[in-house]
Amino acid sequence: MAKATDVKLIDEFGRRHDGRLPEEMRPVSMRINVLDNADGSALVEFGRTRVLAAVYGPREPVQRFMILPDRALLRVRYHMAPFSTAERKSPAPSRREIELSKVIREAFEDIILVKYFPRTAIDIFIEVLQADGGTRTAAVTAASLALANAGIPMKALVAGIAVGKIEGVLVLDVDEVEDGVGEADMPVAAAPDIGKITLFQLNGVLTKEEVEKGLDMALEAIKKLVELEKQTLVEEYVTTEEV
Amino acid sequence: MSLTPFRVPIVPELRKSTILSLIAKGLRIEERDLYTPRLIKIEAGVVERAEGSAQVQLGKTQVLVGVKVDVGTPFKDTPDEGVIAVNAEFVPIASPMFEPGPPDENAIELARVIDRSLRESNAVDRKSLVIIPGQKVWVVHVDIYVLNYDGNLFDASMLATMAALIDTRLPDYEELETGEIRLKEEKKTPLQINKIVTTVNIAKIGDYLIVDPNLDEETVADTKLIVAYDHEGNVVGIQKSGAGSMTREEILKAIDIGSKAARVYFKSLEEALGERLPVKIG
Numbered sequence: 324m325a326k327a328t329d330v331k332l333i334d335e336f337g338r339r340h341d342g343r344l345p346e347e348m349r350p351v352s353m354r355i356n357v358l359d360n361a362d363g364s365a366l367v368e369f370g371r372t373r374v375l376a377a378v379y380g381p382r383e384p385v386q387r388f389m390i391l392p393d394r395a396l397l398r399v400r401y402h403m404a405p406f407s408t409a410e411r412k413s414p415a416p417s418r419r420e421i422e423l424s425k426v427i428r429e430a431f432e433d434i435i436l437v438k439y440f441p442r443t444a445i446d447i448f449i450e451v452l453q454a455d456g457g458t459r460t461a462a463v464t465a466a467s468l469a470l471a472n473a474g475i476p477m478k479a480l481v482a483g484i485a486v487g488k489i490e491g492v493l494v495l496d497v498d499e500v501e502d503g504v505g506e507a508d509m510p511v512a513a514a515p516d517i518g519k520i521t522l523f524q525l526n527g528v529l530t531k532e533e534v535e536k537g538l539d540m541a542l543e544a545i546k547k548l549v550e551l552e553k554q555t556l557v558e559e560y561v562t563t564e565e566v
Numbered sequence: 567m568s569l570t571p572f573r574v575p576i577v578p579e580l581r582k583s584t585i586l587s588l589i590a591k592g593l594r595i596e597e598r599d600l601y602t603p604r605l606i607k608i609e610a611g612v613v614e615r616a617e618g619s620a621q622v623q624l625g626k627t628q629v630l631v632g633v634k635v636d637v638g639t640p641f642k643d644t645p646d647e648g649v650i651a652v653n654a655e656f657v658p659i660a661s662p663m664f665e666p667g668p669p670d671e672n673a674i675e676l677a678r679v680i681d682r683s684l685r686e687s688n689a690v691d692r693k694s695l696v697i698i699p700g701q702k703v704w705v706v707h708v709d710i711y712v713l714n715y716d717g718n719l720f721d722a723s724m725l726a727t728m729a730a731l732i733d734t735r736l737p738d739y740e741e742l743e744t745g746e747i748r749l750k751e752e753k754k755t756p757l758q759i760n761k762i763v764t765t766v767n768i769a770k771i772g773d774y775l776i777v778d779p780n781l782d783e784e785t786v787a788d789t790k791l792i793v794a795y796d797h798e799g800n801v802v803g804i805q806k807s808g809a810g811s812m813t814r815e816e817i818l819k820a821i822d823i824g825s826k827a828a829r830v831y832f833k834s835l836e837e838a839l840g841e842r843l844p845v846k847i848g
Contacts, residue, residue: 429808531825
């Protein structure tokens with residue numbers, strides 16, 4: 324990040340390289356019930372970012388040592404398909420994927436009603452099919468839908484989005500080009516219906532005021548995303564793209 | 567794959583209720599207030615073989631950081647920058663909970679949070695690590711070694727990393743006709759440090775926020791927010807780490823509380839390193 328380039332990412336009219344305004348997110352689409360075998364599944368797209376999530380469980384843990392006597396154990400894997408990136412990504416889990424699996428799991432530990440299912444495991448498997456920025460937040464959004472689709476009781480629905488800073492301007496839903504040259508990237512996931520922020524990271528430099536403003540931008544967008552999730556759970560498929 | 571931790575330390579109910587009732591009164595089990603870190607001891611230059619090193623005690627938590635440098639090739643997308651690689655090892659001598667083996671998700675998270683905070687703040691000038699542009703650069707390996715675990719590895723490791731980087735001296739070298747770089751015995755060039763960076767680990771316990779949780783407090787905490795600051799007061803990294811959640815107000819309050827605790831950490835670095843501190847802390 325913070326690399327000097329000649330590319331202008333915000334033009335004289337305040338529009339971004341793909342024509343979006345700073346507070347505009349990419350076209351979003353959500354679909355549930357996309358995989359037969361999984362107990363719940365969802366496919367979520369933010370522009371060209373495409374993420375598939377499958378939920379299995381509550382079920383008997385694969386290994387006995389994973390049994391927790393008073394609650395369900397969560398297993399989360401965030402994984403990028405080798406063909407999802409410009410250069411082939413080795414399918415072996417990278418340090419980044421290991422960290423993201425952890426923060427995504429931690430985004431759901433306080434959301435899923437794990438006490439209802441002692442001695443079981445709930446598995447959330449996430450595959451990034453195409454990466455164009457914002458994959459971890461799209462992953463959280465897809466996982467929330469897949470959990471609901473699996474009928475797993477949750478306190479509320481969760482969605483995620485990133486706020487970035489490019490050329491001094493805070494922008495919503497950064498894509499890969501913007502993330503590559505931007506000054507900051509701040510992914511947020513939250514359950515707005517109960518006022519909980521469940522994933523929060525900042526990579527980059529911001530003032531405290533910018534963190535506050537960026538967080539509010541993200542929370543505003545997350546409210547809309549959760550509304551879309553609810554609509555998706557009723558209609559199976561929703562898109563913000565004009566048809 | 568990330569699993570709900572199943573080897574968590576057990577905090578006896580009695581101790582847990584003591585911790586909680588003290589915090590409700592604004593007190594801690596180690597006789598400090600909610601926003602004050604534990605006693606800090608920083609010692610730089612503790613491993614002679616390393617190009618830079620430092621050992622930090624934060625209460626009973628002890629972390630040793632060694633910096634080794636070698637000559638390598640730059641990354642393709644940053645041909646005019648050196649490389650800084652951070653790795654953390656939770657070696658089994660440090661805690662009955664640590665097992666031998668490759669770094670687990672906690673060690674990876676720790677290393678990556680510290681790596682990002684250094685990178686994004688441009689704390690170490692990576693452009694100054696170039697030997698031959700596009701071909702030969704210094705590769706600076708920061709290895710975080712946990713020696714005794716009593717909670718809050720983030721702040722202890724960041725302090726030790728910062729002190730070790732300030733302590734680091736690059737070897738003299740000569741460029742051979744073949745283009746090879748031959749390192750000499752003498753080491754005298756310090757790294758070019760632009761910013762002093764520290765993290766502040768703020769734990770949420772019930773409705774309270776506390777700075778620098780020890781292991782018992784970390785174990786009973788709902789979640790933690792690790793905020794990185796540079797010495798100019800900018801936020802240069804954040805990580806929510808832990809299973810729970812926070813409200814918008816708690817996050818903003820944590821960033822405020824943390825900026826005050828960061829001054830304590832900067833002060834400790836200043837006291838330990840004195841004249842060697844490359845920037846003035848206001």
